[in-house]
Amino acid sequence: MECRQLNVELGALPRESWSDVDLVPPDLSPWRCGNADVPGFITLRGTAPGPHLGVVSLIHGNEFAGAIALDRLLRQGLSPSRGTLTFGFAHLDAFDRFDPARPTASRFIDEDLNRVWDPARLAEADAGGSTELKRAAAMLPMLRRFDRLLDLHSMLFASDSLILTPDGGDGAEFAGAIGLGCAIVSDFGHAAGPRMIDHPHFHGPASACLLEAGPHWHRASVRISENAVLGAMRALDMLDRPDDAPAQRPPPSPRARVIVTITARSHAFAFLHPYRGGTIIPRAGTPIARDGGDEICTPCDDCLLVMPTPHPRPGHTAVRLAAPVPMPG
C-alpha cells in the first residue's frame, strides 16, 4: 500500500448526503436589468469617496443562498456610507432553470462559469463560445472596477463555512478582515481553468476571496452570506448604520494552504469515515481513505479537509488537503 498524492480536479455528484432543498429561489425581477451597464449588476454610491466593493452571487446557477442575501439587503435599502458597492447576479440564465427535483442540474448551461476566467479565452469571447464565456466577458469590465471582490458560493456536501483565496495575493487579508471566523484557505486554483477570483485583476492592488457559506439550500447559508457582505463593508469602512454595529469579534480565522488534491482512481474509492468539510486531522500519515489497493494518508499535521466528496467517480476530486499557515503578526 502507498500513501499517494495526485493533482487533478473535478467533482462528482452522488445523490446521497446532499442537503435538502429548504430555500425557495428568490424573485430577482427588480435587479435583472441592473442599473449599471451590465445586466444583473446593481451599483450603489456613498456620499463620500472610498473603495469599490463588488459582491457577486450566482456564479453557479443553483447556489442561490447568496442571491437571497443580496436581494434581501437591496430590498432593505442598504447603501454604502462611502465608496461604491456593486451587487451582481452572475448567471441568471442558469438560475432560471433551477428545478428542486433536479437541484444540481442548473449549476451551469454549457460549462462552469467559474473556470472560464483565462484572459486569452475571454478575449476571444466575441468570436463565439459558451454561454458562460460570453457572460464572463460581459461582466469583466465591471469586475475591473472593483477594488475588492467577495464571491458568494455554497456547497453540496456537509462542510463548515470557509473562504478560499488565491495563493500569493492579498485575498487572505481581505477575507480575515471580513471577520466571519471561519477557515481561510489559499490555493493555486483548479486545473480545469481559472476562477473569477483568479483573474489577474485581483492579483493586486485589487484582491478577491470566495465564500463557501455552507450547504446550498440551507437558511444558515443565507445568514452567513449576509454577515459576510456586512463584514466586508465594515472592513472597508463603508457601513455606518447603528443596527449593523459589529457583534462580539470572532476569534481570528485559522489559515491553511492547499498542498495536495486527492483524485479518485477507481470506483472503489471510499473515505474511512464520513468526514465533514473543515475536519482537521491532527497527525501526518493518518489514513483517511482507500482507493483499490491504495491507502490515502494525510501529508501534514493538522491537515484540513477541504470539501470532501463522499463517493467521487474515477478521475474526479475526492478532497483537497490543506496544511496550516502560521497566523500573521
Ligand SMILES: [Zn+2]
Ligand atoms: Zn459555487
